[in-house]
Amino acid sequence: DTGVSQDPRHKITKRGQNVTFRCDPISEHNRLYWYRQTLGQGPEFLTYFQNEAQLEKSRLLSDRFSAERPKGSFSTLEIQRTEQGDSAMYLCARGDRNTGELFFGEGSRLTVL
Amino acid sequence: GQNIDQPTEMTATEGAIVQINCTYQTSGFNGLFWYQQHAGEAPTFLSYNVLDGLEEKGRFSSFLSRSKGYSYLLLKELQMKDSASYLCAVRILGGDSNYQLIWGAGTKLIIKP
Numbered sequence: 097d098t099g100v101s102q103d104p105r106h107k108i109t110k111r112g113q114n115v116t117f118r119c120d121p122i123s124e125h126n127r128l129y130w131y132r133q134t135l136g137q138g139p140e141f142l143t144y145f146q147n148e149a150q151l152e153k154s155r156l157l158s159d160r161f162s163a164e165r166p167k168g169s170f171s172t173l174e175i176q177r178t179e180q181g182d183s184a185m186y187l188c189a190r191g192d193r194n195t196g197e198l199f200f201g202e203g204s205r206l207t208v209l
Numbered sequence: 210g211q212n213i214d215q216p217t218e219m220t221a222t223e224g225a226i227v228q229i230n231c232t233y234q235t236s237g238f239n240g241l242f243w244y245q246q247h248a249g250e251a252p253t254f255l256s257y258n259v260l261d262g263l264e265e266k267g268r269f270s271s272f273l274s275r276s277k278g279y280s281y282l283l284l285k286e287l288q289m290k291d292s293a294s295y296l297c298a299v300r301i302l303g304g305d306s307n308y309q310l311i312w313g314a315g316t317k318l319i320i321k322p
Contacts, residue, residue, distance in 0.1 A: 098253070138213075138296050138312030139252065152307055187251055196240060196300050196308050200251035 100201035102188050108207045109178055116174045117204040119188030127191035128171050129198065130163055132184045139187055145171060178208045211235045213313035215297050220319045221287055229282045229316045231297035239308065243271050243282045244296040246315065252296055255282070284318075292320045 099122035109115050121128055126147045131139035142161065144152045147168035160178075165171040175182055185205050189198040212234045221227040233241070240259040244252035258264055258273035258280060270283040282295055294315040303309045 098251075136217075136314065136317075138298070138314050139310075140312075141309065144307065152303070152309075185251075195257055196310070197242065197254050197257060198252075198310065199254070203251045205249075 098199035102201035102204050106205045110209050114176045119171045121190040129189045130173050131187040134184045180208045183208045211311045215313040215316045218317045223322050226285050229295050231280045233278050233299045235299050235301050237301040240300040241280050242298040246294045289320050
C-alpha cells in the first residue's frame with residue numbers, strides 16, 4: 097500500500113467529453129504529483145502541488161488540462177474536450193520530502209474513442 | 210537537454226542474473242532512482258543512489274558512477290515474477306528550485322523458464 101488511491105481506475109469516453117480524475121494521498125505527505133504515461137514510455141510530468149499550491153506545471157500541459165488541490169488534501173485532474181491523444185495512464189504520486197522518492201497510486205487509465 | 214538511455218528490452222532465464230544499464234546526460238544530478246513496473250500497474254520504488262557505489266537490497270542491487278553518468282540495476286536469482294519494466298529516473302534541481310524527476314522509457318525484462 098503506497099498510501100495513494102486514485103479513482104476511477106478506468107475511464108472510457110468519447111472524444112470531446114470532459115473527464116475528471118481524483119487522487120487521495122495520506123494526509124501527512126504534502127507533495128503531490130500528476131504524471132501521464134503511455135505504453136512503452138516512462139512517466140511524463142504534468143504538474144506538482146505542495147499543499148494546496150500548484151508550484152509547477154509542464155509546458156506540455158495544454159489549457160484543456162487543469163488540476164486542483166483544495167485544502168491541500170485530495171487532488172483532481174480534469175481534461176476538457178478530450179482528444180484521442182489523451183488516451184494514457186494518469187498517475188498520481190506523493191513525494192517523500194527527504195529522499196524525493198515517489199509513491200504512486202494505481203493510476204487511472206483513460207481511453208478516448 | 211535531458212536524456213536518459215536504457216535498453217528497450219532484455220530477456221533472461223529464471224534463476225540467472227541480469228544487469229540493466231542506464232546512462233544519463235542531465236543538467237545537474239541529485240540522485241538516481243530505479244522503479245519496477247508490472248504491466249498495467251503503477252511503478253513501485255526499488256532503489257535510490259546519490260553517492261557512487263553499490264547499494265544492495267536483497268536480490269536487487271543498484272550501482273552508480275556519477276563521473277560516467279552511469280547506473281545499473283542487478284537482479285539475482287531471477288524469478289518469473291520479476292518480468293516487468295524497470296525504469297531509471299534521475300532527480301535534478303529545476304530552475305525554480307524544485308526537484309524534478311527525469312524518466313527513462315524503461316527496460317522491459319522478460320524472464321523465461
